[in-house]
Amino acid sequence: MLSRVGDRIYWMSRFMERAENMARLLGVTSNVVLFSTPETQQQNLLAPLTITGTGKAYFDRHAQASLPALIDFMGLDSENASSIYTCLKCARDNAHAVRWRITSEMWETLNATWIEMRGFKRDEVTGPEATRFFDWVKERSHLFRGVTYGTIMRGEAFNFSRLGTFIERADATARILDVKYHILLPRVEDVGGALDYYQWAALLRSVSSFETYRTIYRDRIYPINVAELLILDRRMPRSLAACLDQIEQSLSRVEGQNDHSAKRLAAELQARLVHGDIEEIFSGGLHEYLTEFLADVAELGRRIQRAYLGAL
Amino acid sequence: MYDEMHQGDGRTRAHYEGLAQWMASIAPDLLDEKRREADLLFHRVGITFAVYGDDEGTERLIPFDTIPRIIPESEWQHLCRGLIQRVTALNRFLHDIYHAQDILRAGVIPAEHVLTHDAYQVAMVGVDVPNEVYCHISGIDIVRDGSGQYFVLEDNLRTPSGVSYMLENRRMMMRLFPELFERYNVRPVEHYPQLLLEALHASGPRGVRDPVVVVLTPGEFNSAYFEHAFLAQQMGVELVEACDLFVKDAQVYMHTTSGHQRVDVIYRRIDDAYLDPLAFRQDSTLGVPGLLACYRAGNVAITNAIGTGVADDKSTYPYVPDMIRFYLSEEPILHNVPTWQLRKPADLRYALDHLPELVVKEVQGSGGYGMLIGPAASRAELDNFRKRIQAAPSNYIAQPTLALSTCPTFVESGIAPRHLDLRPFVLCGKECKLVPGGLTRVALTEGSLVVNSSQGGGTKDTWVVGS
Numbered sequence: 001m002l003s004r005v006g007d008r009i010y011w012m013s014r015f016m017e018r019a020e021n022m023a024r025l026l027g028v029t030s031n032v033v034l035f036s037t038p039e040t041q042q043q044n045l046l047a048p049l050t051i052t053g054t055g056k057a058y059f060d061r062h063a064q065a066s067l068p069a070l071i072d073f074m075g076l077d078s079e080n081a082s083s084i085y086t087c088l089k090c091a092r093d094n095a096h097a098v099r100w101r102i103t104s105e106m107w108e109t110l111n112a113t114w115i116e117m118r119g120f121k122r123d124e125v126t127g128p129e130a131t132r133f134f135d136w137v138k139e140r141s142h143l144f145r146g147v148t149y150g151t152i153m154r155g156e157a158f159n160f161s162r163l164g165t166f167i168e169r170a171d172a173t174a175r176i177l178d179v180k181y182h183i184l185l186p187r188v189e190d191v192g193g194a195l196d197y198y199q200w201a202a203l204l205r206s207v208s209s210f211e212t213y214r215t216i217y218r219d220r221i222y223p224i225n226v227a228e229l230l231i232l233d234r235r236m237p238r239s240l241a242a243c244l245d246q247i248e249q250s251l252s253r254v255e256g257q258n259d260h261s262a263k264r265l266a267a268e269l270q271a272r273l274v275h276g277d278i279e280e281i282f283s284g285g286l287h288e289y290l291t292e293f294l295a296d297v298a299e300l301g302r303r304i305q306r307a308y309l310g311a312l
Numbered sequence: 313m314y315d316e317m318h319q320g321d322g323r324t325r326a327h328y329e330g331l332a333q334w335m336a337s338i339a340p341d342l343l344d345e346k347r348r349e350a351d352l353l354f355h356r357v358g359i360t361f362a363v364y365g366d367d368e369g370t371e372r373l374i375p376f377d378t379i380p381r382i383i384p385e386s387e388w389q390h391l392c393r394g395l396i397q398r399v400t401a402l403n404r405f406l407h408d409i410y411h412a413q414d415i416l417r418a419g420v421i422p423a424e425h426v427l428t429h430d431a432y433q434v435a436m437v438g439v440d441v442p443n444e445v446y447c448h449i450s451g452i453d454i455v456r457d458g459s460g461q462y463f464v465l466e467d468n469l470r471t472p473s474g475v476s477y478m479l480e481n482r483r484m485m486m487r488l489f490p491e492l493f494e495r496y497n498v499r500p501v502e503h504y505p506q507l508l509l510e511a512l513h514a515s516g517p518r519g520v521r522d523p524v525v526v527v528l529t530p531g532e533f534n535s536a537y538f539e540h541a542f543l544a545q546q547m548g549v550e551l552v553e554a555c556d557l558f559v560k561d562a563q564v565y566m567h568t569t570s571g572h573q574r575v576d577v578i579y580r581r582i583d584d585a586y587l588d589p590l591a592f593r594q595d596s597t598l599g600v601p602g603l604l605a606c607y608r609a610g611n612v613a614i615t616n617a618i619g620t621g622v623a624d625d626k627s628t629y630p631y632v633p634d635m636i637r638f639y640l641s642e643e644p645i646l647h648n649v650p651t652w653q654l655r656k657p658a659d660l661r662y663a664l665d666h667l668p669e670l671v672v673k674e675v676q677g678s679g680g681y682g683m684l685i686g687p688a689a690s691r692a693e694l695d696n697f698r699k700r701i702q703a704a705p706s707n708y709i710a711q712p713t714l715a716l717s718t719c720p721t722f723v724e725s726g727i728a729p730r731h732l733d734l735r736p737f738v739l740c741g742k743e744c745k746l747v748p749g750g751l752t753r754v755a756l757t758e759g760s761l762v763v764n765s766s767q768g769g770g771t772k773d774t775w776v777v778g779s
Contacts (some may be wrong), residue, residue, distance in 0.1 A: 002556050003567040097532045100545035108356055115355070156569050256570025308569040 001156035005098050007309035009157050012094035012102075013148070013164030016110070019087035020141035021172035025051065026074055026084075027134040028206035030067055035198055043183045048074050051175045052082040068126040075125050075133065084137055088117045091144075102161075103151040106144065113140045162250040163304060170243035170297050173207060177230050178290040180206075181223070197221060204229075207238040227286060228278040240293065241273040247300070254308060262303035269296055314460040315729055316381060316719040327384045327777055330495045335379075343722055346488045347378050353484065375770035376481060377721050378488065381732060381752040385499070388748055388776040391454065391462060394646030395736055396744040397636060399450045402469060402623050403740065404639040406446035410436045410619065420638050421631045429628075430676070431621025433584065435591060439608050442515050445740045446617040449508070449579075451475075454646070454734040454750075456717035463649045463714070465733065467632065469616060469624035471581045474751040475737050476539035479504060479546075481773040482749070497778040499748040505546035507739050507747065508579075512547075514741030515613045516576050523576035523613070525549045526566065528557070530582050530598045535766075540581050554582075559602030564612045577613045578603075584618050626709050627653060627675040649714060655706035663710040664701065667694055670710045671761075672701065685761055687713050716761055719772070721754055731755045733763050734774065748776035 025048050032044050045065040049055040054073075057080060062069040077083045092114035099107040116136075125133045145165065152158050180203045200221040204210040209229060216233070217225050234241040248270040251263050281289045317328040324332045335343075354373050383391075408415050409426050410433075416423040426432055451472025453465040482501055486493055509525065516523030529540035531553050544551035556566045557575065565572040580587065586596040591604035606612045622628060630651045633644045652659035652670075663670060672684040684697040701708050718729035736750035752772040753763035763769040 001569045002550055002552060003569055004553065004556050005550075006569045100541040100551050104357070112356055160569070254569065256568075258569070258571060310567060 001101070001160075003308060003310040005101050006156060006160045007305070008094045008098040009102065010160040010164040010304070010309060012091050012098070012110070013161040014168040015087045015091035015094065016141050016144050017165045017168040018082070018172070019084045019091065020138055021169070021176075022048070022052075022074060022082065022084050022087065023134040023137035023141075024206045024208075025176060026071055027131060028202045030071065030130055030134075031205075032199055032202045033067055040183060040199075045070055047179045047183060051179050054080060054082050071126045071130055072122065075130075076120070076122060085117060088114055088137075088140075101157055103147070105147045105151045109140070109144050109147050113144070116140075156254065159250045159253050160308070162246055166243040166246040166250070167297060167301050167304070169238060170240055170247070171294065173230055173238050173240055173243065174290050174293050174297070176203070176206060177227065178287060178294075181227070181286060184223070200226060209236050209238065212236055224278060224282065227281070231281065232273060232276050232278060234274070241270075241276070244270040244273050251304070256308075259303075259307040262300060262307045265296070265300050265303055269293075269300065313715050313729075314456055314458055314717040316717055316732075318720075327382050331380070331382065331492070334492060334495060343378050343727075347376070347722055350376050350378065350484050350488060353487075354480075357480075374477060374765045375756060375768075376484065377754055377770050377772045378485070379720050379722060379727070380485060380492075380773045380775050381719050381734075381754075382496075382775045382777055383734075385748075385776060385778045387462075388499075390645065391736065392746055392748075394462075394464075394644070395452055395738050395746060397640065397642060397645050398452065398464065398467070398632065399447060399738045399740060399744055401636040401639050402450070402467065402632065403444065403446050405635045406617070406620060406623050407441075407444045408639075409622065410439065415635065415638055418638065420634050421628075425627070426622060429622045429625065431584070431619065431625060433619030433622075435604060435608070436617070436619040440610070441617050442518065442613055443740075443742055445515060446620050447623075447738075448511050448515055448615040448617075448740050450616075450738040450740070451735045451751075452738060454736065455649070455714055458715040460717065462646060464632070464646050465649055465714075466626070467624040467629065468735075469620040470583065471536075471616070472735070472737065473536040473539050473581075474735055474753075475504060476542040477771050478737070478749060478751045478774065479542075481751075481771055485773040496775065499776045499778065501747040501749040504737070504747045505543060507745055508543065509547040509549070511739040511741030511745070512577050512579055512613075512615060515615055517610055517613055520576045524574060525577040525579065526552045526557075526575050528552055528554070528578050528580040528582055530586070534581070536581065543579075554598050554600050557600045557603075559600060559606055562602075562606050562609050562611055564600065564603065564606050575612060577615065579615050584621060587614070587618065625675055626651075626673055627655070627706070629709070649711050652710040654701060654708045654710060659710070660701070660705045663708075664698060667698060669713060671713050672697060672708050672710045674707055675709060676707070681766070683762075685713065688759070688761075713761070716763075719752075719754065721756070721770075721772070723756060723758075728758065730758070731761050731763065732772070749774045 029044055029048055033041050036044050042065060045067065046055065048070065049058050058073050062073065073080055073083065075084045078085055080086060092110045095102060095107050095110040120133065148161055184199050184203065201210055204213050204226065207230060213221065213226070213229055216229065229236055229239065231240045233239050234245055236242055244266065248266045251266045317325060319325055351373060354376060405415065415421055416426060447469045449472060451468040451474060453468065454462050455465045456462055478501060512525045513523055525547065526549055527540055527544040529537060529551055531537065541551055550566065552566055558565055564575045566575055582598050585593045586598040588599045588601060588603040589596045590601045607614050607618065630648065630653055633648055636642055636644045652663050654660045654663055663672065668686045670686045674682040684693065686694070716731040716733060719732050720727050721730040723730065732752050732754040734750050734752050736746055739745045752774040753765065753769045754772055755761060755763045756768060756770050
């Protein structure tokens with residue numbers, strides 16, 4: 001496959017996954033701020049900005065943090081490179097460039113998504129009906145992944161699409177966990193206690209793992225269990241371990257004798273998660289652990305880019 | 313005025329009878345409904361083209377008309393013979409002017425016209441191309457005059473486009489009106505990509521058994537990008553941009569996720585001038601440095617060949633009938649539209665005296681840009697054009713304003729006759745072939761003779777029907 005084509009397919013899937021994660025984050029944010037104390041409300045509102053590093057851009061455009069303004073900025077703002085609007089546009093534009101190498105169903109899904117996106121009115125998205133918009137984004141992302149899985153030949157296009165999806169998801173899960181954990185649990189000594197049930201449930205729901213938590217732990221929500229689930233549990237499809245399983249598998253299927261450094265790093269990261277221990281992670285500091293993980297994933301992304309997809 | 317569907321006395325022509333009966337039998341708003349459905353489908357699939365210099369959304373649909381244009385098999389056979397004859401002669405001409413130049417020495421075409429022509433590529437002199445074929449894909453524009461006779465209006469031998477619309481229009485018609493295809497024995501066009509791939513394979517460098525074919529596009533912002541992508545996909549070959557290709561040891565390679573792969577045949581949709589910044593325009597970012605050297609060495613095939621523009625230029629067009637006589641010793645089956653070459657003083661004088669009756673075209677122009685339609689022009693436009701002609705007469709040709717044939721077309725006010733043309737595509741690998749059909753373009757504005765999509769023209773499905 002042409003390197004440029006691999007690059008477009010990889011980014012097409014990354015942007016679609018990014019749109020979904022943003023919708024999840026905004027969904028949970030709009031939910032938790034209703035039940036927050038004044039000080040955590042501010043933190044919760046700022047979380048999506050912190051996670052995407054867009055705080056400054058936001059305050060250049062909006063005087064204060066409010067839910068409608070946040071949703072406007074992260075959902076609809078065409079100037080914001082991390083907004084759902086921009087992600088869906090980028091996903092569609094990347095697909096457009098390679099529409100002849102993906103299936104027509106994939107292209108039509110992304111093109112139709114983009115056409116519908118442009119049809120949303122601001123009030124529909126930022127007002128009380130916002131949840132519908134977030135659900136729509138998630139559904140479109142599910143649809144795209146399903147269509148991809150169900151129609152594309154198992155080959156390089158499939159491999160690079162999967163790589164894009166799971167690199168992005170690993171990055172997003174780690175960021176959400178890092179920021180939310182900090183808000184919900186500012187003091188490390190609280191780690192064993194059961195805290196604000198509603199907030200933790202919302203965090204779990206944002207990564208579709210509330211029911212999974214219940215099934216696995218059959219217990220109250222303990223922060224350490226949440227972290228274990230989202231980092232180490234390979235059965236949980238949005239966990240870091242599950243993402244690395246997929247990344248390692250997809251990379252091992254990429255053909256050719258190009259630079260092996262990406263494959264090596266992926267195998268290494270996967271092994272670390274397979275053999276990871278949650279107590280150990282906490283003893284070194286969760287934030288420190290996640291920071292290092294994010295750096296490793298970024299490095300993996302750079303190596304994939306260099307080895308197969310051409311310079312960025 | 314010749315109408316494709318109705319005779320002068322208003323009766324329906326025999327080959328339109330089935331369609332007329334069907335149209336009389338359906339609900340009155342069905343056609344409109346289906347047209348809207350087609351628009352939706354085209355949008356969803358993203359069958360669009362980009363319009364240069366248009367600020368609001370660079371992608372637009374080409375309006376699709378649901379009433380087909382029907383050509384009886386006997387007429388098609390005549391067209392087909394004429395087109396193959398013409399393209400064969402044009403290929404002979406191109407080989408000749410880059411080799412022995414017999415036609416110039418015989419004085420059939422002035423040597424200075426060819427040798428000083430902007431599109432004449434000195435780099436091609438003495439280069440032997442596979443099968444001596446230069447034009448692997450030719451789009452020949454055909455019109456009918458008031459009597460219904462077919463004429464060649466223009467040869468497109470560089471990077472003719474539109475074939476994807478021919479294929480998509482057919483697909484759309486079969487989807488919208490399957491019952492019509494039961495009434496008519498419509499000859500299929502769907503195998504065009506297969507014939508194209510065969511022609512490209514047959515054009516590979518000598519000694520390469522299973523050549524790697526690619527389609528070279530300027531990129532996704534090109535107006536015909538949809539078509540480039542479509543053809544690559546239909547043929548199952550890579551669609552490359554210049555940045556995907558590089559030259560090493562006089563061979564062309566592409567960057568892939570598993571290393572470098574050799575390329576043997578490049579179906580390019582980029583003009584000569586941009587192909588190789590080392591050989592042509594140095595500022596080109598669309599080209600591959602060193603490509604020309606590989607081509608001259610016979611290590612890669614480029615289709616269409618470099619330097620075909622000299623043969624399809626409007627100032628060369630008047631000589632094509634003589635080329636047919638010179639190379640094939642045959643009389644042209646399809647005639648040219650009479651043309652005044654304004655570089656000739658007598659022709660210039662005639663044209664200036666009769667400007668309000670004539671169509672004047674820039675010899676280098678295409679896409680309906682830079683032309684004057686005398687009968688439709690205002691006094692100011694005529695005066696303005698007159699000055700431009702006088703400033704550089706050799707840049708222009710003039711032709712009588714043909715009463716292009718019309719066909720019933722769905723427009724705002726209902727069904728009304730609109731002018732149209734026809735672009736069949738001739739493929740040449742080892743021999744020349746066509747699929748029975750072509751792209752019918754239709755001017756949607758009442759009375760308009762400009763069918764180009766860049767000027768708001770639409771398209772129709774084109775049916776060649778057996779009796």
